[in-house]
Amino acid sequence: MEATKVGIREFRADLAEYIAASSPVAVTRHGQTVGYFIPVHGQAEADLVALKKASQSLDKLLSAQGVDVEDIVADFKKARKKSTTAASAKAK
Incomplete structure (x- = not known):
């Protein structure tokens, strides 16, 4: 797939259009390619399915180990509070 070449000012001005497109863009400055923008449509959906x-x-x-999620959350909150309290004491 061939990349469309655009100047950096045009790219910045039409960014929303390039984000919505499906083809890559070669961004140029003074005729020299300084970077590429490659849209990744659908990636967020795949990430959500994996999560x-x-x-x-x-x-x-x-569940198989008999672990209660609420116990884990409570332990996390205690540990977080303890580290926050310790950080506050060091700052004083």
């Missing part, structure tokens, strides 16, 4: 699958796997593992 949901990982979440389901984690839920199954925690």
Whole structure:
């Protein structure tokens, strides 16, 4: 797939258009390519599907081990509060 060449000012001015497009853009300055913009449409959806699958796997593992998620959250909050209190004491 051939990249469309555009000057940096045009790229900046029409950024929304290039984001919505599906072809890569070669950004130039004074005729020299300084970078490429490659849109990645659909990537967010794939990431979301992968995160949901990982979440389901984690839920199954925690359940199999008899771990209560609320206990983990409570432990995390305690540890966070302890580290925040320690950081505050060092700052004084």
